[in-house]
Amino acid sequence: MTMKWVEVGSIGDIPIRGARCVNTPEGRIAVFRTAEGQVFAIEDHCPHKGGPLSQGIVHGTAVTCPLHNWVISLETGKAQGADEGAVRTVPARIEGERLFIALGAAVEKAA
Amino acid sequence: MAEKLVIIGNGMAPGRMLEHLLETAPDRYQVTIFNAEPRVNYDRIMLSPVLSGEKDYEQIIIHGDGWYVRNGITLYKGHRIDAIDRAAKTVTSSEGVTESYDKLVIATGSNPIIIPVPGHDFAGVLTYRDLDDVNAMLLAAQSRAKAVVIGGGLLGLEAAAGLQAQGMDVTVVHLMPTLMERQLDPAAGYLLQKALEERGIKVLTKANTKAILGNGRVEGVELADGTIIPASLVIMAAGIRPNAALAKEAGLTIGRGIVVDHAMRTSDPDILALGECAEVGGHVYGLVAPLYEMARTAAAHLAGDEAARFVHIDTPTKLKVTGIDVYSLGDFADGDDREEIVLRDAAAGVYKRLILKDDRIIGTVLFGEVADGAWFNDLKKKSANISEMRDTLIFGPAFQGGGALDPGAAVAALPDDAEICGCNGICKGRITGTIKAKGLTTLDEVRAHTKASASCGTCTGLVEQLMELTLGDAFNRTAVQPMCACTTLGHDDVRRLIVAKSLKTMAAVMQELEWKTSCGCAKCRPALNYYLVCDWPDEYADDYQSRFINERAHANIQKDGTFSVVPRMWGGITSANELRAIADVVDKFAIPTVKVTGGQRIDMLGVRKEDLPAVWADLGKAGFVSGHAYAKGLRTVKTCVGTDWCRFGTQDSTGLGVRIEKFMWGSWTPAKVKMAVSGCPRNCAEATCKDVGVICVDSGYEIHFAGAAGLDIKGTEILGQVKTEDEALEHIAALVQMYREQGRYLERIYKWARRVGLEEIRRQIVQDGDRRRVYFDRFVFSQKFAQVDPWSERVSGKDKHEFRPMATVGFAEAAE
Numbered sequence: 001m002t003m004k005w006v007e008v009g010s011i012g013d014i015p016i017r018g019a020r021c022v023n024t025p026e027g028r029i030a031v032f033r034t035a036e037g038q039v040f041a042i043e044d045h046c047p048h049k050g051g052p053l054s055q056g057i058v059h060g061t062a063v064t065c066p067l068h069n070w071v072i073s074l075e076t077g078k079a080q081g082a083d084e085g086a087v088r089t090v091p092a093r094i095e096g097e098r099l100f101i102a103l104g105a106a107v108e109k110a111a
Numbered sequence: 112m113a114e115k116l117v118i119i120g121n122g123m124a125p126g127r128m129l130e131h132l133l134e135t136a137p138d139r140y141q142v143t144i145f146n147a148e149p150r151v152n153y154d155r156i157m158l159s160p161v162l163s164g165e166k167d168y169e170q171i172i173i174h175g176d177g178w179y180v181r182n183g184i185t186l187y188k189g190h191r192i193d194a195i196d197r198a199a200k201t202v203t204s205s206e207g208v209t210e211s212y213d214k215l216v217i218a219t220g221s222n223p224i225i226i227p228v229p230g231h232d233f234a235g236v237l238t239y240r241d242l243d244d245v246n247a248m249l250l251a252a253q254s255r256a257k258a259v260v261i262g263g264g265l266l267g268l269e270a271a272a273g274l275q276a277q278g279m280d281v282t283v284v285h286l287m288p289t290l291m292e293r294q295l296d297p298a299a300g301y302l303l304q305k306a307l308e309e310r311g312i313k314v315l316t317k318a319n320t321k322a323i324l325g326n327g328r329v330e331g332v333e334l335a336d337g338t339i340i341p342a343s344l345v346i347m348a349a350g351i352r353p354n355a356a357l358a359k360e361a362g363l364t365i366g367r368g369i370v371v372d373h374a375m376r377t378s379d380p381d382i383l384a385l386g387e388c389a390e391v392g393g394h395v396y397g398l399v400a401p402l403y404e405m406a407r408t409a410a411a412h413l414a415g416d417e418a419a420r421f422v423h424i425d426t427p428t429k430l431k432v433t434g435i436d437v438y439s440l441g442d443f444a445d446g447d448d449r450e451e452i453v454l455r456d457a458a459a460g461v462y463k464r465l466i467l468k469d470d471r472i473i474g475t476v477l478f479g480e481v482a483d484g485a486w487f488n489d490l491k492k493k494s495a496n497i498s499e500m501r502d503t504l505i506f507g508p509a510f511q512g513g514g515a516l517d518p519g520a521a522v523a524a525l526p527d528d529a530e531i532c533g534c535n536g537i538c539k540g541r542i543t544g545t546i547k548a549k550g551l552t553t554l555d556e557v558r559a560h561t562k563a564s565a566s567c568g569t570c571t572g573l574v575e576q577l578m579e580l581t582l583g584d585a586f587n588r589t590a591v592q593p594m595c596a597c598t599t600l601g602h603d604d605v606r607r608l609i610v611a612k613s614l615k616t617m618a619a620v621m622q623e624l625e626w627k628t629s630c631g632c633a634k635c636r637p638a639l640n641y642y643l644v645c646d647w648p649d650e651y652a653d654d655y656q657s658r659f660i661n662e663r664a665h666a667n668i669q670k671d672g673t674f675s676v677v678p679r680m681w682g683g684i685t686s687a688n689e690l691r692a693i694a695d696v697v698d699k700f701a702i703p704t705v706k707v708t709g710g711q712r713i714d715m716l717g718v719r720k721e722d723l724p725a726v727w728a729d730l731g732k733a734g735f736v737s738g739h740a741y742a743k744g745l746r747t748v749k750t751c752v753g754t755d756w757c758r759f760g761t762q763d764s765t766g767l768g769v770r771i772e773k774f775m776w777g778s779w780t781p782a783k784v785k786m787a788v789s790g791c792p793r794n795c796a797e798a799t800c801k802d803v804g805v806i807c808v809d810s811g812y813e814i815h816f817a818g819a820a821g822l823d824i825k826g827t828e829i830l831g832q833v834k835t836e837d838e839a840l841e842h843i844a845a846l847v848q849m850y851r852e853q854g855r856y857l858e859r860i861y862k863w864a865r866r867v868g869l870e871e872i873r874r875q876i877v878q879d880g881d882r883r884r885v886y887f888d889r890f891v892f893s894q895k896f897a898q899v900d901p902w903s904e905r906v907s908g909k910d911k912h913e914f915r916p917m918a919t920v921g922f923a924e925a926a927e
Contacts, residue, residue: 006920008917008918008920009917009918013912013917014912014917015655015656015912016656017630017656017657018656020912020916020917021916021917022916022917022918022919022920023916023918023919023920024919024920025920025921028916031917035629035630036629049670050671050672051670051672052668052672055660055663055664055668055672056633056660057632057633057636057637057656057657057659058656059628059630059631059632059633059636060628060629060630060632064632064633066659066660066661066668067668067670069633071632071633103920
């Protein structure tokens with residue numbers, strides 16, 4: 001499989017403890033920035049009812065979905081606590097200020 | 112016929128003595144108490160939390176008025192005893208009451224030492240002994256000016272921390288080289304000084320006060336080295352002296368205090384003395400545990416037990432300053448025949464020192480981490496030989512015997528006779544035994560039945576661990592529901608501490624209140640953000656990332672991730688122009704659904720997030736502002752047409768509704784607030800199921816509140832009736848402000864009202880005009896910062912990032 005790092009902006013574009021969206025052919029990806037400065041990217045689609053996770057409140061390395069308060073781990077994409085389900089994670093990295101996510105992997109997975 | 116027992120003084124020692132006496136010999140005496148203070152028996156140890164704002168007076172009362180009535184005790188409040196006539200066996204009060212006695216108990220306590228420097232009698236010089244002193248300090252603290260505390264002992268430091276919590280700039284002036292030198296060694300004294308200085312309290316040691324400066328009113332303090340510290344308040348906390356004057360006049364034997372034998376008898380066998388005024392075995396006491404021991408002894412003696420004897424016990428000292436943990440016990444001086452074990456952790460600010468003699472603990476000083484104090488105390492009390500565990504002794508019981516490090520293990524390892532509550536001398540076995548025997552399940556019950564943790568409260572954690580050990584899963588640690596998993600504190604405690612400790616940022620709240628997570632969670636962050644916005648409207652910077660998406664995007668998120676938009680229509684009134692603008696926006700942005708809401712507004716549903724700023728821009732041109740339909744704040748004021756059109760209307764209900772809405776829009780509240788104004792009792796605006804409602808009548812306005820028509824359905828309660836619109840507005844704003852300050856996040860008005868009581872709300876908002884205006888003024892002040900239209904701000908470019916994707920990646924690029 002081929003995976004390609006695509007530059008999607010700079011770290012400063014995302015508020016601390018916040019998220020921004022990237023529209024891609026694979027669907028909308030939510031890119032998160034935690035209080036500690038880590039960056040994570042996951043599919044912007046809650047495994048419960050498809051809520052936009054990018055709109056949730058970010059705490060630690062998790063986000064709470066704005067629709068029904070499911071808590072999703074940004075590291076694993078898995079629902080926390082009693083809820084079950086997972087969302088696809090997308091590799092993300094920072095180079096200096098520049099922000100990259102890896103696309104292509106999902107296309108192959110979906111195919 | 113019952114004998115007559117007269118008690119002079121109504122502090123904690125005689126109060127405890129009476130409790131014992133009522134238990135063992137309830138009918139033996141007819142009791143009369145003369146209290147120089149005009150109040151009942153309260154917990155003086157808790158004055159510091161009252162000063163710092165963490166508790167109020169009602170919470171520290173030990174015996175309420177009802178207790179005296181139930182037990183047939185006559186209490187003369189505000190009566191000082193002027194003379195004891197031992198020949199006639201009578202006492203006479205300052206108010207002229209003379210009472211005869213068979214047995215007399217003197218419990219006159221102690222007086223603060225006033226250092227006789229020039230200016231010691233100026234206005235603004237206070238001592239720290241009773242509730243009057245605390246009230247005077249709280250009043251002085253309102254100025255937020257400078258205060259000097261003379262004396263760096265237990266009382267002085269608690270006063271300093273309390274005044275600082277109240278917003279004063281505080282300097283502690285201490286004669287000795289280190290703080291609390293009688294209870295702490297220099298190393299712990301240094302750490303204590305550092306901890307206080309980190310909180311912003313200035314500390315001057317080796318500082319000798321030369322004079323208090325001013326002209327009848329305090330302006331500053333001058334030290335012997337010439338330093339001048341400006342201050343408008345001076346607290347003398349240089350120590351206490353037993354108050355033995357009355358006993359001396361009556362011809363009783365006096366030493367440092369009123370000399371008593373081991374049965375608490377003075378030189379007159381019909382007169383007993385106890386508490387801080389008494390001297391027994393050459394000692395006078397100031398900590399509560401030995402005073403309670405005196406109370407036990409005196410009660411036993413009065414009940415006829417001749418064998419009861421006072422036993423001296425070393426009592427640990429604890430400082431009651433929230434967030435600074437200090438524990439000291441026994442003898443900690445160096446000596447050739449002594450050894451010590453010391454543990455320091457500089458980063459954590461921990462210092463532990465055990466003083467040993469012949470392989471036995473004789474003294475303990477703990478700073479920063481004091482949980483093992485009870486265990487060390489127990490080893491000391493039993494004079495246990497510690498040579499076997501010497502290497503790990505300082506790490507506490509959890510490290511002994513190689514067992515697992517379970518926080519409960521330390522408590523489980525304690526023997527049954529280990530003291531848990533130092534104030535009341537309650538041991539572990541007594542607590543666990545009572546829990547089992549009486550089937551106790553809550554902390555309050557344990558306090559009521561054993562007195563453990565009922566005085567200063569520092570052993571509460573230990574008592575809870577014991578309950579957990581004894582009851583297992585049946586123990587519900589606290590009846591208070593914690594805010595969330597990030598803290599053990601409930602909403603009320605958090606709100607109280609935010610104000611008491613002047614916590615003005617979310618980081619400060621989480622640090623000071625020991626949050627268990629690094630940055631909270633989706634439950635606590637919006638709540639904390641609201642509390643901070645409410646309490647510090649001019650100082651707190653709203654934390655955007657702690658707001659729920661609706662309050663970030665200023666629209667309501669829908670199930671498909673689109674948003675709905677509701678512009679404000681003041682009082683439900685609109686116009687052709689406004690309706691035209693809405694119609695145009697709906698066409699232009701292809702908004703799929705338009706609906707009329709229950710609050711007399713128009714809702715446009717299915718707006719894409721990216722379109723929100725453009726939609727608002729178009730609506731703004733027609734004069735629309737945000738309707739806050741998404742906010743925990745004022746939503747809508749629904750009205751009927753009133754005297755404008757209606758043949759039954761008694762007042763201008765539409766006008767009042769518009770006025771209320773224009774006055775109150777933008778204010779954040781614990782949960783949404785919906786209002787209505789009806790022009791007559793036919794109530795077409797349905798005001799009687801709203802958070803706040805007004806029913807207009809011929810003679811004025813009936814103000815309603817605490818209704819509900821959602822999850823619960825509940826008619827409103829009547830707050831009161833007023834004559835003018837101005838009064839109605841003042842009452843409503845004050846009511847909402849009281850709710851804003853006390854409500855728990857997401858708690859609607861009707862639930863808040865049920866919790867605090869309708870009568871209490873009426874008392875503060877209707878009956879107490881001064882109180883109402885204070886609330887009203889605070890509401891008006893906070894509105895200065897709240898009334899900004901969020902839509903026009905965002906049309907002008909604020910928070911642009913919120914409404915745009917960061918990037919769009921096309922097929923070509925991805926396939927590259």
